[in-house]
Amino acid sequence: MLNLVNAATVNMNNESYEKSLIQSRTALQQATLLKDNALIALTYNTIGGNFDGLFEYEKALFYYKKGLIFANKTNEPSLKYFIYNNLGNIYFFDKKEYKKGIYHYKKSLAFSAQLKDTTKMVFTKINMAWAYFDIKKFDEGYSYLQFVNNNFSKHGDESLKSISNMLNGMYFCHKKDTKKATRFFENAVKFGIEEEEKSDLSYAYLEYSRFLKQNGAYKNAYLFLEKYNKLTEEINSEEKIKKARLAGINLELDEYKREINKISNTYKSKETYWIEQQSRNKKIVILVLTLSLLVFVIFYAFSQNEKLKQYNRLKEIQSKVQQNVINATIDGQESERKKIAAFLHDNISALLSSAGMHLNVFSAMNQNQSDEIIKTKYILEEAHHKVRDLSHELMPSLLVRFGLLYALDDLCEKNSNSKIKFDYHNTIETHTRFEEAFEMKLFFIVSELLNNILKHSGANRAKLETSLENNQLFVKIKDNGKGFDDLQQNSTDGYGINRIKARINNMNGEFIIKSRKNQGTTIKLHVPIV
Numbered sequence: 001m002l003n004l005v006n007a008a009t010v011n012m013n014n015e016s017y018e019k020s021l022i023q024s025r026t027a028l029q030q031a032t033l034l035k036d037n038a039l040i041a042l043t044y045n046t047i048g049g050n051f052d053g054l055f056e057y058e059k060a061l062f063y064y065k066k067g068l069i070f071a072n073k074t075n076e077p078s079l080k081y082f083i084y085n086n087l088g089n090i091y092f093f094d095k096k097e098y099k100k101g102i103y104h105y106k107k108s109l110a111f112s113a114q115l116k117d118t119t120k121m122v123f124t125k126i127n128m129a130w131a132y133f134d135i136k137k138f139d140e141g142y143s144y145l146q147f148v149n150n151n152f153s154k155h156g157d158e159s160l161k162s163i164s165n166m167l168n169g170m171y172f173c174h175k176k177d178t179k180k181a182t183r184f185f186e187n188a189v190k191f192g193i194e195e196e197e198k199s200d201l202s203y204a205y206l207e208y209s210r211f212l213k214q215n216g217a218y219k220n221a222y223l224f225l226e227k228y229n230k231l232t233e234e235i236n237s238e239e240k241i242k243k244a245r246l247a248g249i250n251l252e253l254d255e256y257k258r259e260i261n262k263i264s265n266t267y268k269s270k271e272t273y274w275i276e277q278q279s280r281n282k283k284i285v286i287l288v289l290t291l292s293l294l295v296f297v298i299f300y301a302f303s304q305n306e307k308l309k310q311y312n313r314l315k316e317i318q319s320k321v322q323q324n325v326i327n328a329t330i331d332g333q334e335s336e337r338k339k340i341a342a343f344l345h346d347n348i349s350a351l352l353s354s355a356g357m358h359l360n361v362f363s364a365m366n367q368n369q370s371d372e373i374i375k376t377k378y379i380l381e382e383a384h385h386k387v388r389d390l391s392h393e394l395m396p397s398l399l400v401r402f403g404l405l406y407a408l409d410d411l412c413e414k415n416s417n418s419k420i421k422f423d424y425h426n427t428i429e430t431h432t433r434f435e436e437a438f439e440m441k442l443f444f445i446v447s448e449l450l451n452n453i454l455k456h457s458g459a460n461r462a463k464l465e466t467s468l469e470n471n472q473l474f475v476k477i478k479d480n481g482k483g484f485d486d487l488q489q490n491s492t493d494g495y496g497i498n499r500i501k502a503r504i505n506n507m508n509g510e511f512i513i514k515s516r517k518n519q520g521t522t523i524k525l526h527v528p529i530v
Contacts, residue, residue, distance in 0.1 A: 004030070005039065008046050017050045024050065038079060041071035045083050052086070055239070057094040064090065077111040084108035085124055092127065098135050102128060118155040122148055126160055129167050138174045145171060162192035162200040166207055173211045181211055202231045277303075404439040405430045405466065408446060412464055415450050420460050422450065427467045434473075434529060441507065442473070442527070445500055449477055449523060457481025457521065472509075474526045483515040 004027045011020035024047045031039035044067030051060040064087050071079045085108040092101030105128045112120035125144040132141025145167055148156070152164055169184035185208040192201030205228035212221035277299050284292040399407035405426055412422035433439075446464070453462050459481030467474045497513075504511040509527030 002039065005042055005046060008043075009049075012046060012050050012053060015053060017054055021047065021050050037070045037073040038076050041067045041069075041074065041076075041079055041083065043067075044070065045079075045086065048086060052090070057090055061087070061090050061095075077114045081108050081111035081115065081117075081120060084111065085127075088124075088127060092131050098131050102131050105131065118151055119157075122151050122155045123157065123160070126163060126167070130163070133167060133170050133174075138171055142171055159195055159197055159200075162188045162195060162197055162204055165191060166200070166204045169211065170207055173207075173214065178215060185211060198231060198235055202228055202235060205231060399439060399443050403431070403433040404442055405432060407439075407443055408464060408466065411443075411447060411450065415454060420454065420462060423461075423463045425463065425465045427465075432468075438507075438529070441503060442475070445503055445525075446475060446477070448500060453477070453479050453481065453521075457483075459520065468529075471529050472526050473529055475524070477523045478520065480520045483517050483519050483521050485515075485517050 004023055008020045008023035008027060024043050028043045031043055044063050048060045048063035048067060064083055068083045071083050084104045088101045088104035088108060091097045091104060105124055109124045112124055125147050129141040129145040148164055165184045165188035169181045169188055172181035188204035192204050205224050209221045209224035209228060281292055281296045281299060405428060409424050412424040416422045453459055457479045459479035462479040465476040501511050504525055504527060507527045509525060512524045515521040
């Protein structure tokens, strides 16, 4: 039992999260049957650690808290230390709720003191000092840092040398002791590079940059800020790659699979039962032919009905799973669109603008400009425009600022050209706004439908209509293109149309296509207002 939990922990540390979660779930079932509170708490802590590694911090917090409930029923101070420390890390590093982080670190520290484990105490007190320093309570945090300084050589983890030096630099910066602060910050950078601790090194770069700026060393401050930005971008890229690699783990689908297996097994057992009944009925036929035939027909009809029910249930669940997969994929794409657009607009665009401003200042100060400077200014300006255009393409600014109706009007205008004209007719107040996620979904659905008209219909005229009735949004799109026969509709229902149908179904709406060959196509959809 304990070996299974240990194996799950090893797999978690090796980033084999799916395997670790499966082992943890098995261990949890066995520990619950044994009513072993310590093993239950340890398993929940491992599950929380897996979700922590998967960047699912809310789920990690949930399972750490469940683990703490069972840990508090035991006399295991070491177990309580780890769970309280993990909770402190979630609140401090991920949720930025410093008071809650400090509270849990203090609880963790009490158990490490009970264990008389100086190594654990050093580890926790580093985080406590850091938390206090981040909220500018340097005097309260320094007592913990002093303990770390006095015991680090014997009980400290080598990987924490960069952070401990950074914290000392922050403290002496607060005390305006420039000489000591400089020495500690330089050591923090040096150890961060030596230990290849990217996250710790990035913090060291940032705090050193702030210290240099505070002391008027703007050039060096800017250099270290550049190093921080570059390293942070590298860390974020690695995290994105890691997230993409881990995106296949979907425990919810596992529940559907188990449900399907359960129904399949029920179906097989019932099928066996009815075969036995039929065998008995055949024996009765020998005695009473008429009665046995009647009984056989009744049981056969009943068994067929049961099989049909089971089959329909299986198909329904499989359809639900497929629909959930499609919707989850599109939700993820829309969420990533929004995040990438916001990142491009708020970060990359701002950085390019800042770089252009600095270059303009430099140009103003230096009358003799080289061709390289002029070209660089044009390149920055062009990059800024392209980033802005890409941001607007991913998440149209009209949609964000003015809402769905303005965005649809603009979409019709942008898609119109010399070959096809899109007309927009709207009976709703144009300033009407809906829930943000609702507007995003409807905009991209309509956008995909208009794109299909451009690509496939051969039409030269199309019309988009929107109206609001009984708290439902009605959308009608009609074109005068080549159309198709109803018999061809199944062949035209490609992945794009199926995605849209799944989307509308998930919004509890209705999606209808009507078309005739050489008579154009009409698409109607209506969805309840969120």
